[in-house]
Amino acid sequence: MSLYSASDKASTYKLKFYNGSTLVGTIDSGSIIELEIQRNLISQSPTVGQANAGELDATFMLPSFAIPRMAKVNAILVLDSVEYSMGWFYIDTRTKDQLNNTLSIVCFDAMLMGEQACGTSGTDITVVNAIASLLGVQVASSITSTIINSYAVPSSQAPNSAREVLKAIGAAYGGSFFITRDNKLGFAGLSVGTETYYLVDEYGDPITFGGDRILV
Amino acid sequence: MSNFYIGDKCANIDISEPWQAVSKVVVKTEDGTEYTAGSNTGRTLEIECAIGTQTIANNLLTLFNGFVYKAYDATDALINPNMELGDAVSVGGVYSIVGGIHIKGDMILAADISAPSSGDIDHEYPYEAYKRVVVAAKNIRHGGGAGTMHGSGITGHSLSTDETTEGINQSLADADFSADVFAGAATAAYGKFGVLYIGVRKFYVDDASVAVSNNYKVLYALP
Numbered sequence: 001m002s003l004y005s006a007s008d009k010a011s012t013y014k015l016k017f018y019n020g021s022t023l024v025g026t027i028d029s030g031s032i033i034e035l036e037i038q039r040n041l042i043s044q045s046p047t048v049g050q051a052n053a054g055e056l057d058a059t060f061m062l063p064s065f066a067i068p069r070m071a072k073v074n075a076i077l078v079l080d081s082v083e084y085s086m087g088w089f090y091i092d093t094r095t096k097d098q099l100n101n102t103l104s105i106v107c108f109d110a111m112l113m114g115e116q117a118c119g120t121s122g123t124d125i126t127v128v129n130a131i132a133s134l135l136g137v138q139v140a141s142s143i144t145s146t147i148i149n150s151y152a153v154p155s156s157q158a159p160n161s162a163r164e165v166l167k168a169i170g171a172a173y174g175g176s177f178f179i180t181r182d183n184k185l186g187f188a189g190l191s192v193g194t195e196t197y198y199l200v201d202e203y204g205d206p207i208t209f210g211g212d213r214i215l216v
Numbered sequence: 217m218s219n220f221y222i223g224d225k226c227a228n229i230d231i232s233e234p235w236q237a238v239s240k241v242v243v244k245t246e247d248g249t250e251y252t253a254g255s256n257t258g259r260t261l262e263i264e265c266a267i268g269t270q271t272i273a274n275n276l277l278t279l280f281n282g283f284v285y286k287a288y289d290a291t292d293a294l295i296n297p298n299m300e301l302g303d304a305v306s307v308g309g310v311y312s313i314v315g316g317i318h319i320k321g322d323m324i325l326a327a328d329i330s331a332p333s334s335g336d337i338d339h340e341y342p343y344e345a346y347k348r349v350v351v352a353a354k355n356i357r358h359g360g361g362a363g364t365m366h367g368s369g370i371t372g373h374s375l376s377t378d379e380t381t382e383g384i385n386q387s388l389a390d391a392d393f394s395a396d397v398f399a400g401a402a403t404a405a406y407g408k409f410g411v412l413y414i415g416v417r418k419f420y421v422d423d424a425s426v427a428v429s430n431n432y433k434v435l436y437a438l439p
Contacts, residue, residue, distance in 0.1 A: 036320055036321060047263075
C-alpha cells in the first residue's frame with residue numbers, strides 16, 4: 001500500500017475516439033465545453049455484489065473528423081504533461097446542436113456489454129474470465145489475486161445476464177466488480193482494512209528518513 | 217489497492233456515523249435459502265448472493281468480522297489522478313473506501329468522492345433492472361440456434377411492473393414493439409431459455425419464471 005497525495009495543479013482533458021483499435025481523432029481541451037465522468041463501485045447503501053457501469057457525458061465543438069457509431073472513447077486527464085486515462089467508454093447516444101455547433105455524447109463503459117446472457121458455468125474464476133471476454137476486456141490483477149476460492153457457479157446461472165452473474169460472484173467475495181480506468185475488469189472489496197499511510201508534509205509530499213518513507 | 221491522503225483538501229465533507237462492527241453475515245440466495253455465520257453481538261451484514269453456500273457465509277464472516285463501515289461524501293476533493301475505485305482514502309479525518317468518483321472536468325482535478333450511506337441511492341444509474349414484460353406465450357417460437365428466439369405475431373402483450381395480475385393488465389404502448397414485432401422466424405415450440413428478439417429489443421426468456429396465466433409468459437427486457 002502506498003500513499004498518493006492530492007494534486008492542486010492545473011489539469012486539462014482530451015477525448016480520443018477510436019473505431020475498434022484505430023484512433024480516428026482527438027478532441028482537445030480547448031474544444032471541450034463540458035465533461036463529466038461518474039464511476040461507482042457502490043451505487044446504493046453500503047453493500048457488495050455490484051457491477052456498475054461508468055458513465056461519460058461530454059459536450060464539445062463539432063469535430064472535423066467523423067465519429068463512427070458506437071465509437072470507443074478514451075477520456076484522458078493531462079497533468080504536468082503526463083496523460084492519465086480516466087476511463088474507456090462507448091458512445092450510447094449523441095446529440096448535435098447545429099445552432100451552437102456542438103456535439104453532446106453520453107457514453108458507458110464496457111460493463112454495458114454485460115447485459116447479455118452469461119452462457120457459462122463452472123468455477124468462479126472460469127466464469128469471470130469468460131465474462132471478461134464477453135465484455136471485450138482483460139481481467140485486472142485485483143481479480144486474479146482475489147477470486148481464488150473456486151466457488152461453483154451452477155449452470156442455472158448461465159442464462160442470467162453477465163452482470164447478474166458478476167454480482168453474485170462479487171457478493172461471494174465481499175466486493176463488487178467494475179471497469180478500471182485502463183479498461184480492465186476489476187474487483188474491489190468493501191473493506192479497506194485498517195488505516196496505514198506514509199507520513200507526508202503539509203503539501204502532501206513524502207517525509208523520508210535516510211531516504212526511507214515513514215509508515216504511520 | 218492504493219492508499220490516498222486528501223486530508224482537508226475538499227470543498228465540503230459530510231460524514232455519517234460509522235457502523236457498529238459487523239459480527240454476523242447472512243447470505244441469501246434466490247430461492248430464499250439463508251446461510252448464517254456469526255453472532256448477534258454487532259451489526260448483521262445481509263448479502264444477496266445467487267451462488268451462496270454455507271462456506272461462502274463462513275468466509276465472508278472471516279472477511280467482515282469486526283468491520284466498521286464509514287460513510288462520507290466529499291465534494292470537490294483534490295484527488296490524485298491515480299485514484300481508483302476501491303482504493304482507500306483518508307479525507308476529513310475519515311479513513312474509508314473510494315466507493316464513487318465523480319469528475320467534473322474542472323481545471324483543477326477536483327472530484328466528488330464518496331462511500332455512500334444508506335440514504336444515498338444512485339437514481340441516475342443508467343441501467344434499469346430487468347423489466348417484467350408479459351407477452352402471449354403462444355406467439356413465441358424458437359427460431360433455431362442455441363438460446364436464440366424470435367418474436368412472431370406478438371400481440372396482446374402487456375407490461376407488468378411487478379408480478380401481480382394488476383400489472384399484467386397494464387396496457388403496454390406499442391412504441392417499443394413497432395412493426396418489427398412481426399419479423400423473425402417461427403419454426404418450433406417456445407419454452408427455451410434464451411434471448412428473444414423483437415425487432416431491435418432483446419428479452420431474456422427464463423422458462424423457470426412463473427407463468428402468470430395460461431396465455432402469458434413472463435419475460436425480462438434487456439436495456
